[in-house]
Amino acid sequence: MAPSGTIAGSGGSQSPSAARVDWIDYAKGICIIMVVMMHSVLGVELAAGQTGFMHVAVAFAKPFRMPDFFLISGLFLPLVIDRDWRTYLDRKVVHFAYFYVVWVTIQFGFKAPAFAAETGWHHVGFLYLESFIEPFGTLWFIYLLPVFFVVTKLTRKLPPLAIWLVAAALETARISTGWTAIDEFCSRFVYFYSGYLFAPYVFALSDRARKHPVLALAALATWALVNAGLVASGASEWKVVSLVLGFAGACAIITMGTLLARAQWLNFFRFCGEHSIVIYLAFFLPMAATRTLLLRTGIIPDIGTVSLIVTVAGVLGALAIWRGALRLNAHFLFERPEAFWIAPKKAGPVLQAAE
Numbered sequence: 001m002a003p004s005g006t007i008a009g010s011g012g013s014q015s016p017s018a019a020r021v022d023w024i025d026y027a028k029g030i031c032i033i034m035v036v037m038m039h040s041v042l043g044v045e046l047a048a049g050q051t052g053f054m055h056v057a058v059a060f061a062k063p064f065r066m067p068d069f070f071l072i073s074g075l076f077l078p079l080v081i082d083r084d085w086r087t088y089l090d091r092k093v094v095h096f097a098y099f100y101v102v103w104v105t106i107q108f109g110f111k112a113p114a115f116a117a118e119t120g121w122h123h124v125g126f127l128y129l130e131s132f133i134e135p136f137g138t139l140w141f142i143y144l145l146p147v148f149f150v151v152t153k154l155t156r157k158l159p160p161l162a163i164w165l166v167a168a169a170l171e172t173a174r175i176s177t178g179w180t181a182i183d184e185f186c187s188r189f190v191y192f193y194s195g196y197l198f199a200p201y202v203f204a205l206s207d208r209a210r211k212h213p214v215l216a217l218a219a220l221a222t223w224a225l226v227n228a229g230l231v232a233s234g235a236s237e238w239k240v241v242s243l244v245l246g247f248a249g250a251c252a253i254i255t256m257g258t259l260l261a262r263a264q265w266l267n268f269f270r271f272c273g274e275h276s277i278v279i280y281l282a283f284f285l286p287m288a289a290t291r292t293l294l295l296r297t298g299i300i301p302d303i304g305t306v307s308l309i310v311t312v313a314g315v316l317g318a319l320a321i322w323r324g325a326l327r328l329n330a331h332f333l334f335e336r337p338e339a340f341w342i343a344p345k346k347a348g349p350v351l352q353a354a355e
Contacts, residue, residue, distance in 0.1 A: 064249020074195025286317020
């Protein structure tokens, strides 16, 4: 969780295990901000009963927002998938399970009074227990990642192409059982597995973008026009089209992150990427507080502006909570204590794949 250095310049993708890879931090930063934006904008619009100008940005990002995050999460898996099961489960399951338990408990602490007002306190405990079967609120991403890690390791000796085809078929099938873990697994696993399976090609794409920035910018402009057109027409929701747009958008964000890293611009995105899990875990509180304050006071009438402010507050507020936790010695909120490790820590390179 601690910040570490980045690999800058043309060496960025040559040794991904040696240190942090700069363009991945930029890409993750873009992704996490889009996630906060989506929850902020849709939450404001639902509460206000109307939409604002930020709705367009959320709709534009929908085809690729989560596909890119999952694809990046699988990139470094080839380096660790052959670890012994104890170490693997510690790093890829217990790690995320710890933060899920801590933060689902925190979220319930804030939301329990509202739940009790609707259903009574006797039902709140049931809802809390149910959250370990049905992922709660914004935390479904870290609930699902351990499942992806385990499934990928269990199937690593099966034909990779067959696994990928099944995963792609599941995405295209639009499975809708009503259970978040099942539905999101079917919709997202193909992207995570693609990050694992095609990692060399992803790093090669980044290298090409770094070496040919003009062509990369032209490709980004073309992608943006096509993605916007398909979203506006509703075709982005079609079967197969959504799968293609997910991969195209992931490639676009990777290219964008590479160009930003090459130019060393907008370092705030890189910082957010380095601390993406911090933002993901904590943004709900400043987001909800700012949304409630602005909508109740009505001090800003424009819903789009309110949505933008709530998005910024979600990102900056999460980082402020993190810094405050460190100063108050509440490290357990963002760092797993040694008591919750089932395998010994080993000094070594910091892997970035959603860690």
